[in-house]
Amino acid sequence: MAKVSDRSPGGHDAADEDLLLEQQLCFALTVASRSVVGAYKPVLDKLGLTHPQYLVMLSLWESSPRSVRDISEALAQEPATISPLLRRLEAAGFITRERLAGNERTLAVGLTPRGAELRQQATKVPTTMMARLGLTREQVGQLHASMMDLIAATRATAEDTPRR
Incomplete structure (x- = not known):
């Protein structure tokens, strides 16, 4: 039998309360993440970027050129996840990808002039998002x-x- 102190005002014990969907940290994080990324979409559309591409560009605006491994570590993503994003960003004219001389296994990712100029437009994103949220x-x-x-x-x- 549950102690009185283990019961919530609704009559459920603490273990039952812990299993409510609305009490799950993972659920709140998933919904919040999806909601916030969705709120970014119209703002990033104006820049011609998806949210994952925006994160790659942020890493390059901090430091360029960078290796694919360095970008993947900065974004806590596998290199295989980053590679398709890089191909699309290169096709859009925002970045270059070149093998390093003397180390053919390392791919250096750098900003093009167009990618560097995009940073100026992106400076409005954080304040726009604060207002939207x-x-x-x-x-x-x-x-x-x-x-x-x-x-x-x-x-x-x-x-x-x-x-x-």
Whole structure:
């Protein structure tokens, strides 16, 4: 029999409450992620970018040229996931992909003049998104810090899990 303190005001015990869909962190993160990325779509459409392409461009605006491996690590994505994005960005005229002399296995990704110019238009994206989402810069910073803490916690958990 559940203790009185283990029951919620609705009469469910804590274990039952924990299994409610609306209580699931994974559910809230999935819906929030899909919703936020969806809110970016019309803003990024004006730049000619999808959300994943925007993330690649952000990494290149920070540092260019970069190797595919460096971009994939920065975005926490597998190189095989990044490669199709790079092909589309190259076809759009935003980036170049070239093999490094002396190291044919490394592909250097750099900005074209058009890709570098796109950065100026992209400077409006963060403030536009804050307005669309009704968030202040401080709230965005707090959410970002919480998400980065969560990412670090999941990485620490993954490192502690033995591989088969």
